[in-house]
Amino acid sequence: MTAQPSARTWYRLDNAAKIYPAIMRTRHTTVFRLAALMRAPVNPDQLQQALDLTLPRFPQFAVRLRKGIFWYYLETCHKPALVEEDVNNPLRPWSRADARSYLFRVRYGDRRIAVEFFHALTDGYGASVFLRTLVAAYLSLQGVAYPAGDGILDVRDAPTEAEREDAYRRFSNFKVILRPRESRAFRLQGTLLPVQQLSIICGICPADQVSAAARRFKVSVTELLVGVYLYQLYQIQQQGGYHTERPVRVSVPINVRRFYPSQTVRNFALYANPGIEPAYGSYSFEEVLGLVHHFMRYTINEKYLNAMMCANVAPEKSLLLRISPLPIKNLAMRLVYTWTGESRFTSTVSNLGVVNLPPEMAAHVERMEFMLGPSRYNPVNCAVIAANSQVVIQFSATMEETDPQRAFFRHLVRLGIPVRVESNRDWDGSGGE
Amino acid sequence: MSYCVHCGVELDRSEKRCPLCQTEVIDPREPFDEQAVRPYPRRLDPITRQINRRFVGSLITIVLAFPALLCGAIDFSQAGRLTWSAYVVGALVLVWSWTVPYFLLRRRTLSGVFIPGVLALLSYLFLIAWLQQDLSWYLPLALPLILMPSALIFLIVYLVIRRLIRGFAIPAAILIAAGLLIVAIELVLKHHAGGPVSPTWSLYAMIPCLALATVCLAIARRQAILDEIKRRLHL
Known part of the structure; x- marks a missing residue:
């Protein structure tokens, strides 16, 4: 029924x-x-x-x-x-x-x-x-x-009403409105793939070994993966002939449900953009990891996130914006996104965390996979999901070169984490049909 | 299972090269298996690049509507009716009619884009004549001087789009049209001035145009000359 x-x-x-x-x-x-x-x-x-x-x-x-x-x-x-x-x-x-x-x-x-x-x-x-x-x-x-x-x-x-509520409106308390001021971030450059191609490179790692590596550095798994990625992006910026000292930032979506009792299955996420400022000097991996760790701990708490959430909800409550026709809103949103959105970070690491599978399902599901769509300015994005004792790290890219992916997975191997790699990149040889 | 000697990552059996560094997998015990099931299918989803023409059309409309409304409001608040702002509004409508149909029309045809523009231009000139309360120049001068070049431009573009003329025949057609147009303009002007309606100075412009057009037509018919010109003048 x-x-x-x-x-x-x-x-x-x-x-x-x-x-x-x-x-x-x-x-x-x-x-x-x-x-x-x-x-x-x-x-x-x-x-x-x-x-x-x-x-x-x-x-x-x-x-x-x-x-x-x-x-x-x-x-x-x-x-x-x-x-x-x-x-x-x-x-x-x-x-x-x-x-x-x-x-x-x-x-x-x-x-x-x-x-x-x-x-x-x-x-x-x-x-x-x-x-x-x-x-x-x-x-x-x-x-x-x-x-x-x-x-x-x-x-x-x-279905229940709680599953389809707009949790942002419900939980924003409007005590403080916080819009973090961020300068334009370093942007990866490369040979753009034809529009009908998407480069997918998927790395599969044992969850226990990833957790053990994170424990060794006294950070969470997300912090470890973000730290590794950020450090390698920083290395690419320094050694890749970019001649820029723009900050290297990675956008990390945060599931806000753990702070609020919401059952919504609609959007309820915010973002933290940990990063480093290469203009300040050279960084070691441990330093980058420490910066990411402390930034995430400072940012990811209920009060800070609520202030950020209020900044997003506030324009929606403005009468002037509400009565503006949709084409004007679209134009405004595009401009705002261009100035404050994707240009403020170099890439994205979205970690969905451990997805629980009950034993009945786990016996029939080998692993879960998570993939982000291509972005307009940032050619490489990374998505992480863990299920059935496997961490699956999937890079989707609109760029031919694979330097960030290669550097990231090599770093994991150096940390003692075995990585098995799969990809859809067969257009080099036989080509897609 | 094979490992990439450079990256240290384990590779799927279906990988001929390491997807990270393109190093070829050479494993005598477990060579690359072309028949192995690939982790992703080979079928490609066709993606066509989308340009949101409607958005561009809406954007131009907003950009043009804003000064039109502002001028209209200022003029109306001062004079109690539209006076000078009618020129501004008319000019903006003219710009709109030349640009926006191109973005809004689902099927862009030459007549769908060109004819509204010409009609808008005629309407704008009529508006000016009407506001000045002097329609004497509109019918004998403005109407033929707009319609004649418009008809010739329409005809040439139509012939080019339909590929009825191509190569050096296109400049030949443009030169013939320009020569005829100059003569027609002189006749219209003389008719309006009230003098004898016969071409004089325009012949000096038309003859070189026709001569050049003949050269172009001759070149268009000689493949060898065309090839030589392409070879010497290619950019």
């Missing part, structure tokens, strides 16, 4: 989602992807059935993007959601034709079940809940017991 469809026919975009339709480009798709690599080949018919079971449980995802006079909004879509075959270059941007349908795609590969989400719909956590629920429904069709709870929703339950 499926859940009752919701009576609501449209939704406002949540606070973080408002910017994504305005800044979406062919090379900045604002799409991300989560995948579960199964142990057995995927049955597309059963996956389609599982999607038909799962989607009514997530009415906030069964929507398409529409334009209002003042804001974009999400309108309930009644078209059938169909699974698609996986491709070499995922994370295709939403074209006008695509926008008339759902803002997510479910893809199946040989053993892979993947979901691609337009960021206006949800964040990494929301997508992981959807994917885990989808995989649980898929496995239940194959006779595996349905393991509801712990980030997996029961498709037989009715």
Whole structure:
């Protein structure tokens, strides 16, 4: 039995989602992807059935993007959601034709079940809940017991209002509004790949060895990975002939749910941008790691994050902005994003953390994967996810050169962490079909 | 399992080279297996580059609408009606009609973009004549002097787009059109002045134009001359 469809026919975009339709480009798709690599080949018919079971449980995802006079909004879509075959270059941007349908795609590969989400719909956590629920429904069709709870929703339950709330509005207290002032950051440069190619390099590491390395430096796993990446970006800047002393920063999305009792599966994340200032002098790896560690500890606490959240929500409450027509808002948001968004960091490391899989599912899922879409200015992005005792680090890039990826994985190997590498880069030889 | 000798990372069986450093995998015990299942499929999703023309059209509209509204408001608040601001608003509408249809039209045709622009230009001149309360120059001068070059430009662009003329035939057509246009302009001016309607000075401009056009047509018909010109003058 499926859940009752919701009576609501449209939704406002949540606070973080408002910017994504305005800044979406062919090379900045604002799409991300989560995948579960199964142990057995995927049955597309059963996956389609599982999607038909799962989607009514997530009415906030069964929507398409529409334009209002003042804001974009999400309108309930009644078209059938169909699974698609996986491709070499995922994370295709939403074209006008695509926008008339759902803002997510479910893809199946040989053993892979993947979901691609337009960021206006949800964040990494929301997508992981959807994917885990989808995989649980898929496995239940194959006779595996349905393991509801712990980030997996029961498709037989009715959707709740709490799951689709705009948590930013609910939890911003407006005591202080904080907008960190950041100068323009160092930008990686390289040979741009053709628009239909996306370079994916995936490193798989044992979770216990990554944790052990982090413990050795007395930092968290996110801090270790961000520290390694930041240090290697800094090395590339110093040795790569860039002749610039601009700060090297990495944007790290933070799941704010751990500070607030929110059940929302829509966007509820903020960002911290740890970085170093090469103009101040040369840094050792330990120094970079220490800076990242202390920056993250200083930034990631409820009060600091709330002040940042209020800075994002405040413009939404301004009457002048609200009554401005959508084209003017779009223009303003693009300008603001150009000045204060992507240009303030060199790359992104998004760590979704450990995704819990109940034993019934863990027996059928080899690993989880997480991938960010290409950005307009920053050609390399990194996404991390851990499940089934494996840390999967996936780089997606629009740049031909692989210097950041190579330097990052070599550094992990030097830290004693074994890395197994996979990629989609076969266009050098045989080329994509 | 093979390892990259440079990076130290373990490589998938389907990797012929290390994806990080492009070093070829040479492992006599476990050679590269071309039949191994690749971790990602080979099928490519077609992606076409999208330019948001509607956004550009909206942007131009906003940029033009702002000074138009501002001038209109200032003029109206001072004079109680539109006086000088009508010229500004008309000029901005003219700019809009030449630029925005190109971005907003789903199917951009020559007539869809060109004809509204010409009509807007005629309307703007009519507005000026009407505001000055002097329509005497509009019909005998403005109308033919706008319509004649517009018709010739439309015709040449149409022939070029349809590839009915190409190569050196294009400058030949432009020169013929320019020569005829000069004569027509002289006739219109003389008719308006009230003198005898016969070409005099325009012939001195038309004859070189036609002569050059003949040269161009001759070149267009001789492939050898064309090749020589391309060889000597290629950029």
